[in-house]
Amino acid sequence: MLAERTSMTKEFELFDRMSEHEQVVFCNDSSTGLRAIIAIHDTTLGPALGGCRMQPYSSVEEALEDVLRLSKGMTYKCAAADVDFGGGKAVIIGDPKTDKSPELFRAFGQFVNSLGGRFYTGTDMGTTMDDFVHAMKETNFVNGLPEVYGGGGDSSIPTAAGVLYGIKATNQMLYGNDDLGQHIYAIQGLGKVGFKVASGLLEAGARIFVTDINQESLRAIEEVATKTTGNVQIVANEAIYSQEADIFVPCAFGGIINDATIPQFKVRAIVGSANNQLLDDRHGKLLRDKGILYAPDYIVNSGGLIQVADELYGINHERVLVKTKHIYDAIMEVYEEAANSGKTTEESANAMCEKRIADRGRRNSFYSAPAKPKRSFRNHS
Numbered sequence: 001m002l003a004e005r006t007s008m009t010k011e012f013e014l015f016d017r018m019s020e021h022e023q024v025v026f027c028n029d030s031s032t033g034l035r036a037i038i039a040i041h042d043t044t045l046g047p048a049l050g051g052c053r054m055q056p057y058s059s060v061e062e063a064l065e066d067v068l069r070l071s072k073g074m075t076y077k078c079a080a081a082d083v084d085f086g087g088g089k090a091v092i093i094g095d096p097k098t099d100k101s102p103e104l105f106r107a108f109g110q111f112v113n114s115l116g117g118r119f120y121t122g123t124d125m126g127t128t129m130d131d132f133v134h135a136m137k138e139t140n141f142v143n144g145l146p147e148v149y150g151g152g153g154d155s156s157i158p159t160a161a162g163v164l165y166g167i168k169a170t171n172q173m174l175y176g177n178d179d180l181g182q183h184i185y186a187i188q189g190l191g192k193v194g195f196k197v198a199s200g201l202l203e204a205g206a207r208i209f210v211t212d213i214n215q216e217s218l219r220a221i222e223e224v225a226t227k228t229t230g231n232v233q234i235v236a237n238e239a240i241y242s243q244e245a246d247i248f249v250p251c252a253f254g255g256i257i258n259d260a261t262i263p264q265f266k267v268r269a270i271v272g273s274a275n276n277q278l279l280d281d282r283h284g285k286l287l288r289d290k291g292i293l294y295a296p297d298y299i300v301n302s303g304g305l306i307q308v309a310d311e312l313y314g315i316n317h318e319r320v321l322v323k324t325k326h327i328y329d330a331i332m333e334v335y336e337e338a339a340n341s342g343k344t345t346e347e348s349a350n351a352m353c354e355k356r357i358a359d360r361g362r363r364n365s366f367y368s369a370p371a372k373p374k375r376s377f378r379n380h381s
């Protein structure tokens, strides 16, 4: 019987592991050496969208676990960003330094194309826009291409704009007005996103503490400060956690909210672009108990996703920035729900996304792939 077949038996273990997913595709192309897995988690809100990661996974198990986890995360991220996409992800098993070839990405593009629009993809860790210039010769279902190929280009611009909206919403929640300039911020990382956020805060007249391992970025932000009413102070890498600031803005790497850093924080909130900031779910509870407001990272940093999703309608940077303002409303909704329910903000964010998906129901079915390709490059190369 069906119930018996789906129980946790060794024979059906693989299906049990992907029981939350709609479809998992194993891609093998012997001539190019391509070994990839595409996971489509949920297409309730639209065709699945998610980048393609390339990594020298040590086993199929490890690659499968990663793609299942990441594709589920994309379902939540798309729901929170209110884009017409569901969650998906792809992983290519291989070393990005040694195992890439144009043919490998063309083969990958053919597998993506075989899904007929159920899955849109683009760059992620280990893959570059150039890789997808090869993949797009085989499929129209590629997003996030360079501008010269009709893509939206640098996604760190809307991502930084989204972080600033997240900070504004946080100021509104904490201080009753969303002005950026009246507060003090501690910013970790002045890379593509962090530098733009720091510049925006300086332009608004804010006082910022910054740290980076790259001396050039530190010099550059001091230069920006001289042209604004804001003020910047450089601090040592480890000192950033204990600054007397209002908001900590992590824009470097994940896992920075952990047992070692939480006791050091003197801020009232954490709002930044870094992915997977909470080392563990329990760290969200520790922050709540310490009275620190945490803006869920996957909402704050969704500006890039909003741009990639918006490419379907043609490139328009202004429209993307208008849509990015949605991040302000989503963060406010989460803060208010968390305040009313006593849940952590991460739990409230997840519940908000699940409700959005449940409310939509299965109105859109993408099993039959009605998605409209946005370009017609295929077979033109």
Ligand code: NAD
Residues within 6 Å of the ligand: 155, 156, 157, 159, 188, 189, 190, 191, 192, 193, 194, 211, 212, 213, 214, 217, 237, 251, 252, 253, 254, 273, 274, 275, 301, 302, 304
């Ligand atoms: P980036 O590589 O351009 O910048 C990271 C910065 O952090 C660099 O300047 C680096 O020197 C600095 N850094 C590294 N180690 C450090 C340390 N120990 N202390 C202080 N600074 C350190 O990356 P990015 O594109 O700006 O992204 C930043 C974060 O936001 C990442 O976690 C990324 O995954 C996430 N994110 C980025 C985007 C985007 O559109 N770029 C979208 C969503 C999420």
